[in-house]
Amino acid sequence: MMGKEEIQEQMMGAVRTVRETNPMVGSITNTVTINLVANAQLAVGGSAAMVYLPDEGEVLAKTAGAMYINVGTLLPVYEQTLPHVAKVLHEIGRPWVLDPVAVGIGALRSKLLEQLKEYKPSIIRGNASEIIALAGLWGLAGGSSESNVRGVDSMDSVTSAKDAAVALAGWTGGAVAVSGKADFVTDGHTAALSEGGSYFMKRITGSGCSLGGVNAVYAAAASPFIAALTATAVYNLAGSRAESKSDGPGSFQTAFLDELYKAGGEDIAGNPFKIEEV
């Protein structure tokens, strides 16, 4: 298991590499928060490109530093696009992030998420209920076939998703990040509990989706575990800084993008987290 200082060194390295190389990240994501995803990716130093069509997704998979796939608002074309793009990503070993939003709602969503199992996303990010339901759908430990997903909200605690997260990371060989009051990030061996954030992150739409998009930016520059922890840390840091400057969810969102942009590597690595073996 890496020590905390080594992890922090690698987090600072991820931040530095992203700022220096401006990695292009492709996204296939929902129409509700697509703008915030792109703006958050730009704010931390990445470049953003979004598509819907299968062959365009393939081009991005092959040219981007990493990809972000979010199933929030499925359109019919996703039936062709998602398995095709995920297959390409897996075959060429490109890092990619899966956000299994609202897993359990509707037939296509379940079918697609089942298909994605074999393409092993480098990072899976979701709330506790989504992580538990995805592990259930994939027949892994800690999962449940009884979904507690309520729209985009979690009805479960982060702690209750720990086993599912570890099992998912074990299956993919990558990392899993569970968003909640404190965020749980694991590669199946080491786990980190990251603190901070803001009450307002649940009062704006897209704090989770855009965190997924930022995971992909760092995944272009670091291992899945370091990428997921760095993204989680910058969100917790920027969230608490933005809250202190906010008068409500509108001014919070504005300040949050500013703080994502201003956050430096040392501050991000210094944002409070604990590590443990799992």
Added chain:
Amino acid sequence: MMGKEEIQEQMMGAVRTVRETNPMVGSITNTVTINLVANAQLAVGGSAAMVYLPDEGEVLAKTAGAMYINVGTLLPVYEQTLPHVAKVLHEIGRPWVLDPVAVGIGALRSKLLEQLKEYKPSIIRGNASEIIALAGLWGLAGGSSESNVRGVDSMDSVTSAKDAAVALAGWTGGAVAVSGKADFVTDGHTAALSEGGSYFMKRITGSGCSLGGVNAVYAAAASPFIAALTATAVYNLAGSRAESKSDGPGSFQTAFLDELYKAGGEDIAGNPFKIEEV
């Protein structure tokens, strides 16, 4: 007819119930303002979920507290989704809000809006031209087959849409809200004229759509008339408060979300309105 004080009591009740129960509201809405719809729904205390596919819409119809259907930017899949979801909503008696944006533009829009007639939306929200054109399309009094809809803008005054609004409410048994300089809300028996708002609400996109989405949040907690009047009142209150803090449409939108979030039940119920029998 209810007296003004009784109406105000019920408005405060709607605000309180929403804040306490955080009702999940499903939306099928346009891609232009979908983010603002969600953020406005969250700001007033609801939870938001957006979908496009028929079976996902059915799941939301059955699990959400209310639904919002806005035909702003139709995609081909809406031909399957909208009539299916509206039928389910009607059959199970779930409250739902219809926003007949740009009624009269294109063949699919007219066909869908004709189909929705029999599923009787609990609340219809639109500008004067849209309300008149919808009543015309549905063959009701006060309607006109000559649409004055110009893109998303109204060419008619709120007063000129009064008969159409009353006729639509008579048909659905629900409420109709006509947005304008002063907003007209009626259940076909009582009408309220709500004042306030801001000049900037016409200089940002989505003030109407997001008001429709907020109508659906309150419809999960109150009768259609009270829900529509409460949503209209919080918009008028937050709009005038935000204008005083704004330097243009950008800062207005930010301040507006803050004020939606901060508005309390007493202030909302105390926002100026007049009632009359119709």
Added chain:
Amino acid sequence: MMGKEEIQEQMMGAVRTVRETNPMVGSITNTVTINLVANAQLAVGGSAAMVYLPDEGEVLAKTAGAMYINVGTLLPVYEQTLPHVAKVLHEIGRPWVLDPVAVGIGALRSKLLEQLKEYKPSIIRGNASEIIALAGLWGLAGGSSESNVRGVDSMDSVTSAKDAAVALAGWTGGAVAVSGKADFVTDGHTAALSEGGSYFMKRITGSGCSLGGVNAVYAAAASPFIAALTATAVYNLAGSRAESKSDGPGSFQTAFLDELYKAGGEDIAGNPFKIEEV
């Protein structure tokens, strides 16, 4: 060649006409920045309407003052919509703006952009790599079949796109605007180099797309060259004004919309630019 003062007079005329007539502009554009496109169009005094379906696009083409077509995030229906709407625009002589985002990515994008050649957009707006690649796709001078487009970013300098821009304007008989550090606008005879803007315009998503949308607003009120130069100038002016009030990309976007709204005709026409014969 017009003199600088005559150009400035016409720019002030375009600003005045837009503020007085509030022209409705139709857009078919990507889902990432569609909200900012609409808000920017409203901020400068236009009215915005967005659609996806072929017959709805036709209605807008026939009733709007101008149209904006941006191929950023293609959906399957674009295969029907774009050639149909562009054909109508060309036949009735309605001004329209083409934004060839990410030209070269995917088969449908190339096919559609090839089809659009014969419908001669009044204004083509893009970054240097997109302008060079479009000229290449259309077999014009200054173009290259080797695309340097990287997602939505330009890898080429504005200067290197000068020949392609002039050739495209020669083909369409309209204007071409190349966005970059200084922006190059030409009608094939006269060229203007417009200065200003902000570093933050590359750190938010949609500064290019929304500029394209604002090009269409002014195209409803002025010649393609004057419209493109006026739109470019108000962007450069508002960008530099907003930067001085910003703490990061979030507050920049808010301030930018405010400054677009507040910019007056004299200030816009007075924003620094040089003209030359090409």
